[in-house]
Amino acid sequence: MDISRIEAAARRLDGHARRTPLLSSPFLDEIAGRRVLVKAECLQHTGSFKFRGAWSAISALDPDVRAKGVIAFSSGNHAQGIAAAARAHGIPAVIVMPSDAPAAKVAGTRGLGAEVVPYDRATEDRDAIGARLAGERGLTLIKPFDEPEVIAGQGTCGLEIVGQAAEAGVTEADVIVCCGGGGLTSGIALALEAYGPDLRARPAEPQGFDDVRRSLAEGGIRRNAALSGNICDAIVTPQPGDLTFPIMQRLCGPGLAVSEDEALRAMQLTFRHLKIVAEPGGAVALAAALFRPNEITGDAVICTVSGGNVDPEVFARALAMPA
Amino acid sequence: MDISRIEAAARRLDGHARRTPLLSSPFLDEIAGRRVLVKAECLQHTGSFKFRGAWSAISALDPDVRAKGVIAFSSGNHAQGIAAAARAHGIPAVIVMPSDAPAAKVAGTRGLGAEVVPYDRATEDRDAIGARLAGERGLTLIKPFDEPEVIAGQGTCGLEIVGQAAEAGVTEADVIVCCGGGGLTSGIALALEAYGPDLRARPAEPQGFDDVRRSLAEGGIRRNAALSGNICDAIVTPQPGDLTFPIMQRLCGPGLAVSEDEALRAMQLTFRHLKIVAEPGGAVALAAALFRPNEITGDAVICTVSGGNVDPEVFARALAMPA
The missing domain is CATH 3.40.50.1100 (Rossmann fold)
Known part of the structure; x- marks a missing residue:
């Protein structure tokens, strides 16, 4: 860096x-x-x-890769940043979110055009769900900070x-x-x-x-x-x-x-x-x-x-x- | 205009x-x-x-007139705008305010460096008080909108x-x-x-x-x-x-x-x-x-x-x- x-x-x-x-x-x-x-x-x-980092990461992707969409794990500010930046780029965004996330956060993320995929924190493996979706659809994972x-x-x-x-x-x-x-x-x-x-x-x-x-x-x-x-x-x-x-x-x-x-x-x-x-x-x-x-x-x-x-x-x- | x-x-x-x-x-x-x-x-x-109008009016005064200070009638946003703009110009500001104005507004206006002169709405004439102070001290009245x-x-x-x-x-x-x-x-x-x-x-x-x-x-x-x-x-x-x-x-x-x-x-x-x-x-x-x-x-x-x-x-x- x-x-x-x-x-x-x-x-x-x-x-x-x-x-x-x-x-x-x-x-x-x-x-x-x-x-x-x-x-x-x-x-x-x-x-x-978070919108800054989301925009930076999405805009830095190779256009062919970017067109397939992005995925993130978040129920908070990173999710909304990714959703808004993806929509402005005209690409799909998938947000993997705990099924017990507050309804307002789910609605807020969906309202920004993202697909919210809920998972059960007790019985499901978030990373496995993300990896499967990314593999099936060619989505790029955008990590929240690292x-x-x-x-x-x-x-x-x-x-x-x-x-x-x-x-x-x-x-x-x-x-x-x-x-x-x-x-x-x-x-x-x-x-x-x-x-x-x-x-x-x-x-x-x-x-x-x-x-x-x-x-x-x-x-x-x-x-x-x-x-x-x-x-x-x-x-x-x-x-x-x-x-x-x-x-x-x-x-x-x-x-x-x-x-x-x-x-x-x-x-x-x-x-x-x-x-x-x-x-x-x-x-x-x-x-x-x-x-x-x-x-x-x-x-x-x-x-x-x-x-x-x-x-x-x-x-x-x-x-x-x-x- | x-x-x-x-x-x-x-x-x-x-x-x-x-x-x-x-x-x-x-x-x-x-x-x-x-x-x-x-x-x-x-x-x-x-x-x-209100800060815009206050700054505009105070900055437009003749420097000799301005130096004597300004006066306003207000218990609200105009008072604070005048107080802050006067302080930034290094001149006195007197705000004539009803004695039953909320304590927070009085404190806020004083906190911006203005002198607050309370008057009793029931028994005192605000305009007379203002005119007297303006006359005694050479203050310029800044009206709130007209x-x-x-x-x-x-x-x-x-x-x-x-x-x-x-x-x-x-x-x-x-x-x-x-x-x-x-x-x-x-x-x-x-x-x-x-x-x-x-x-x-x-x-x-x-x-x-x-x-x-x-x-x-x-x-x-x-x-x-x-x-x-x-x-x-x-x-x-x-x-x-x-x-x-x-x-x-x-x-x-x-x-x-x-x-x-x-x-x-x-x-x-x-x-x-x-x-x-x-x-x-x-x-x-x-x-x-x-x-x-x-x-x-x-x-x-x-x-x-x-x-x-x-x-x-x-x-x-x-x-x-x-x-």
């Missing part, structure tokens, strides 16, 4: 992905005790940065951050990134390495599901003990990726971890002061910036709000938090 | 106001039965388009709409604008007249508070029977302005009016599909686009979401509406 791959992805995404705004509010600056800039990837197509063209697509967010932060007068800052498998974090880190010498990527995760933070601290890949039971489930993955971890290890500062309540409070504060909708997993970076000031140095911090796909019931919980 | 005044305002706003994004979602297109583009002015500084430089500032939103819609391939559409006194509507209408010959501005209001719709239909200024009791209070004004009405009469298509429930549902749909926060009065244009399809012609419609300053309790009501 090098910067030329991200730059090539940026050219393919031009005119298709949104250049999301870099927002700010004096009220957030005051809470954080330093200047806060927020990259609003919740405003990306399909409501999360895939070079996906990392390159997410890295385009980092290119935008460098440019937009400079426009705002910020060239030196920690760039805190909501981190699951590390696709967005490693992509942004590569972009900062090339163009933002005094910008440093740092992963943010939910407490208790901070596999990347621990992996970085301990110098090798560590797993999460559990994979569910946190409101930030969307960014909980078993462990950092084989491709993403070495990039993060080389380039990233220490990880940060926040509580569920802190993520919910950050969601309320984005509602109040930025007028954007953050999902819990998309709010952990801002939560770290606001509520972990002693773990950050410097006059400015940049955070991703990486997605906004949250159920109304969960958002209502954030609204009900103490201000 | 002519377009050169809007263009001059645009030059003064450049680098200070945000160029807010024009958003869309295939799910909204499906509900509306046509393509829907949403100008997200809730992402403007201070959470509403003021040429304010209209010019709001018109910059229309310039952006023309350009962004063309980028999205839309040059022919109704442009539905959330309408109180008509500053935003008339400003946008002037911009469309100059640069979007096949774009037509149309005001949207709450049912029962549709003074502009009735004024346009009946060919003269009509008043609202009441001034409170609607969830969209922020855009309820007594009647169209003396400056704004003739512009709207010359340039605008028929007005549209929506119910409180429709505004709340539109708020939920912007939450679900665009990941932005709309206040009730900021959602009426989108509500009209989604729920009044028979009053609109053409393949595309453009709506402003003009503000996002809504209390968590009210937003929770929108989230609880049937999907």
